[in-house]
Amino acid sequence: MNRIAKARKTERKVLSEKILASYIINFGTTPTMPCANCFRHQRKCRMAEGFSRCSECLTRKVSCDGADVSYRLAKNIEERKKMESEEQRLLERLLFLKK
Ligand SMILES: [Zn+2]
Numbered sequence: 001m002n003r004i005a006k007a008r009k010t011e012r013k014v015l016s017e018k019i020l021a022s023y024i025i026n027f028g029t030t031p032t033m034p035c036a037n038c039f040r041h042q043r044k045c046r047m048a049e050g051f052s053r054c055s056e057c058l059t060r061k062v063s064c065d066g067a068d069v070s071y072r073l074a075k076n077i078e079e080r081k082k083m084e085s086e087e088q089r090l091l092e093r094l095l096f097l098k099k
Pocket residue numbers: 034035036037038039044045046054055056057066
């Protein structure tokens with residue numbers, strides 16, 4: 001199929017993860033308890049409201065168990081989906097601002 005289109009999509013995804021991570025670093029907070037990954041590797045854990053992963057886990061594309069409390073409290077899938085689309089909207093805005 002269309003290989004170029006696929007490659008572009010991945011590139012954009014990587015870029016967006018970097019942007020989201022830098023957003024968390026700038027506007028997020030340092031949690032009282034870092035996530036397991038950051039704790040194990042002695043990294044600076046940063047989390048932001050509405051995000052499902054900390055900045056480190058986001059950049060490293062690993063699952064994060066220290067996600068902000070509101071996300072963890074959102075037990076049902078619908079609520080989580082809402083938060084993920086919020087994340088996406090924020091990203092769109094950040095990408096727009098960059099231009
Ligand atoms: Zn972390």
